[in-house]
Amino acid sequence: MESVDFIFTNALVLTMDLNFNQYNPGAVAISGNKIVSAGPTEEITRKYAGGEIIDCQGKVLMPGLVNGHTHVPMNLLRGLADDLRLDVWLQGYMLPVERQFVSPDFVRLGTLLACAELIRSGVTTFCDMYYFEEDVARAADEAGLRAICGETILKFPTPDAQSFEESLAMARDFIQRWKDHPRIIPAVAPHAPYTCTEEILKACASLAVEFDVPLVIHLAETELETENSRNENGMPVIPYVKKMNLFDAKVIAAHCVHIDEGEMRTLQHYDAGVVHNPSSNLKLGSGIAPVKRMIDLDLSVGIGTDGVASNNDLDMFEEIRLAAFLAKGSTGDPTAIPAQTAVLMATRMGAKALHIDHLTGSIEPGKVADLILVNINQPHNIPKFQRDPSGIYAQLVYAAKSTDVTDVMIDGKLVLRNQKLLTLQEESLFARAQDYARQIDAFLIEREGSVLAKLIAIGGASEEESFEVQAKVPVQDIQPILARLNQPGITILRKRHYKEYDTYFSFGDPDQGWLRYREDHFVAPNGEVTHVRNRLTHIGLMGEHHFPQQVLLSRSRYIAPATQSLRFYREYFKPSQEYQIDKERLRFLVRYQETEFYINLDTMITPKLGAFLEVKSRTWSRKDAERKSRIIPVLIQYLGADPEKSLSEDYIEMIGQ
């Protein structure tokens, strides 16, 4: 009789070992943090005597689930913004809120919340990437979970670093300090090829190799990413990151939705793990990863929930089911990814994808005791057929729920017992989470109240000179004016030819002003468009003061490069009306009476308003504006047009509002 610390008896034991051995009624003996033996209950209880014995009463005893990809601190952002396109969701909500709120405290609380959800739903190992990852590691450690924690590196400033050099130094520091922890495996996490430079990717690979820790990354999540990689790097994503030495490291690649068979073979050859995130890939409209083909090609494919911001929970039972369903639905083959394979992806194969299958993922002597009990005697899982030994996997995958998990042991320690969490005080976590939600709500409500605040929230907007003097005169023909521009007294400093396509957004409340999305097409002297510039301009409170000569003075102009699509801005700003103004513009920067003016000769295309001479200048000084406003009528006359006919309205005011 050998003495052990713990024995689970009378379970339906699913070992998930190489032979998929099952024992029913089965038992598992545990000593310290290790599994000593698994077998029929009768045999185990004959050989071993334990300090604590749990009678499983026919529940399924199986390896704890491996959640291969998530961002646990984002649990605090669950339900913040849904049903939005990726760019609106990310640039409009996630990034601004993260910039504002993510701190070590936020990360710690979010992680603890996530750990509660993970443990309750049977997860014993997760793989994370976020900011302040050392705080994720500390919280996961406290909760008793096993985790791979990847410090995120981006080419942009992040909530935890002003530069990627700083992030890399943090990652190195974190890895050095945590690399010998029994449950937490530190890692480096270059966010994605398109958000990292070549230098970052190479540095991350070399850091991961130096300490023999995993490298966590998002790869080929969207079709756009793959297309861009082909255009910019001349090759798809996987060959590109191979060139960046990525596969020198133990890679954990999330998503891989848009990879071809050659890329799968590369991943397989370099023993990279792939993590399939079915809910997230569907919810963000990224597509369905070709998981069946990957597994046929002997790739190690795990399953992940991704962060709750794109899921919106951490329920691995849902993901396992969806992995099995989607493989069938997308191939038309109902035998694709049968239930046993789906469970394997969430246990032993999932652990292999994370490069830790020597440690966990199956019930085998010598592996750590990461185990869960699942009650399959539930109204939604009755009756139970015995004929086919693979039937139990179908019960788990197609009918069991995460809420059927009753007990969880990690590293030989019980962390959930009869659905009661032993390592976390949930109620206080919930209350603090709700505090954050209130603050974030307030931040967003304030921002949502102002078009300008929303513009600033997505970044890059800068304020222009406050005063604009301008006069606009309808003309029959621009040719005579062009000729007069060569008169003495006028010096042409610069000349440009544009086609300008403007979309104006207006909002229910006129105080919000206008938002203009402009596409400037630069036309070369030979008539070809040489390049295109997109800019976003917020025009507040126009036409406040009129000078006698119909010269308009404006205030409040914010201008930003329009890095997103028009569609993005439409969905993000939700205008009540939209107007289109297209024109051909000859733009001159001239000096006249020692003063610089812009002279625009505009031929309106949409709507067909005719041609206009426009004279403009911007300044920070009201006095200067007044001085310029006195010169403008003179200049107009000198150009052969009638200043008495000049209009106060901007084009948009002629057609809109």
Next chain:
Amino acid sequence: MESVDFIFTNALVLTMDLNFNQYNPGAVAISGNKIVSAGPTEEITRKYAGGEIIDCQGKVLMPGLVNGHTHVPMNLLRGLADDLRLDVWLQGYMLPVERQFVSPDFVRLGTLLACAELIRSGVTTFCDMYYFEEDVARAADEAGLRAICGETILKFPTPDAQSFEESLAMARDFIQRWKDHPRIIPAVAPHAPYTCTEEILKACASLAVEFDVPLVIHLAETELETENSRNENGMPVIPYVKKMNLFDAKVIAAHCVHIDEGEMRTLQHYDAGVVHNPSSNLKLGSGIAPVKRMIDLDLSVGIGTDGVASNNDLDMFEEIRLAAFLAKGSTGDPTAIPAQTAVLMATRMGAKALHIDHLTGSIEPGKVADLILVNINQPHNIPKFQRDPSGIYAQLVYAAKSTDVTDVMIDGKLVLRNQKLLTLQEESLFARAQDYARQIDAFLIEREGSVLAKLIAIGGASEEESFEVQAKVPVQDIQPILARLNQPGITILRKRHYKEYDTYFSFGDPDQGWLRYREDHFVAPNGEVTHVRNRLTHIGLMGEHHFPQQVLLSRSRYIAPATQSLRFYREYFKPSQEYQIDKERLRFLVRYQETEFYINLDTMITPKLGAFLEVKSRTWSRKDAERKSRIIPVLIQYLGADPEKSLSEDYIEMIGQ
């Protein structure tokens, strides 16, 4: 102060009415089985006083879910057979087990089990189709559910009727007796266009019209169905059923996975309801229905679980989430089917798809009180943002679980209170369900033990004459034998030319015999293949007795038309080995010495065994077999071959085993 029977207070009330009104904290007053009023708690409690008041403590109070398509008695078959192709699953398991076990008792028990699961997961109305549907109706009535119960009509005999005429009479009878029930709506359910004749479809439509009851049907579930309809009817499925007068009735069309935009417009025009079954369509590999397009075209689309045999549960929360996810994932548009629309599909729009939205599906005065409480203060649903009123739908769709349902009221009566079922005794149901599972296991285990039993289980097999006498002589050239067939004494009764492609299955246990899948290509005199016949033959215990002249006597031959594909039989019978034998055969039926024989002149193609003369006859009589065995060597000699060289082996024995 108006007196009512029931008031729910302090809920987050989601009315799902036309304006999607929400009240928080809100209340709903109920009198009898009807909703009297919904509004802010303060207002409702000021106006109404009730017999019973439930303080909802911030839970979501919303319309009960509408499960638009299911087969509730199949709850007894949950997990019976999974990860199989549709034909193997249906022909190999579901139909044989249903033929053997489905009875009024089975149907009643399965329905009660299903009702427990439905109520617990927040369903208040379901639409069913099965056999013995009156027993479904009775059980659903007892459980307190609202249901549309469709008696299934098929062109084949069913567990409850020997002919479709009998089914139709049962349906009429059932409808007449139940049409005024307050909660149960009887209906007629022609199974599908491809399992009904034109006469059945027309009769069902006319029966539904006569009593103004719904007509429930599966339409365009698989691509094959749509293809076959084009080939056989010259049009896709929806125009075909239109031609059968189906749309005279209130149609509830399950699936509609493979319909085009014209068909969607037809369904919309005739106000047919569509029921989307995302899990089932994925699990059986049928595909993803174009739900976003349907809704854009103003079709009423509900959501269903289908039966648990293809799901494997009745969890509408899963289906709602999947409907939202799949629309996004399949279109690449993350704004497709936002959460609010998904909830609508499972409530008011779902009720409209079932033609009962005047009755249920939203919280509005005058509608019946079909309501549920959902606890969204769960670890998997923390925190809660308030900024966006549509956020609550996202919480319900993307993070809530069916197990978060705590209370259910149907028709003004509580049937679930604090997760305790008030109308059903679950434990005894579970025990009886397990009895059925044991019987079904035993039935299938016995069957699975015998190839012949499995062949018989899928139907159509008939036993051939027990005795086969045959002799086979290798020949250099068949031409001289062909010439001698014209000798006096031989009368050629019939001549055929085939190419025969045989696949033999063998099994680990030689006692199981052989199973032969034969494709006979009939070759016309001009060399063209005129038609193809597929047959399945089970050959048991061959070569038992040898007569002196090497003439073989066989026993036990079952022959069946092979209506399924070779692939089906491979997956169903799971042979341990497979052999291919292809040959060119000239087959003559001749009379010689007053006895009929088959003479085959075979040129072997695969494997290249050369040419053979084969003489055969089959008979029920051993005495007759012996008599024929004496003639065969004489005939062989008469044809110029050497009977001494005749072989006892069948072709498969020359190469196999």
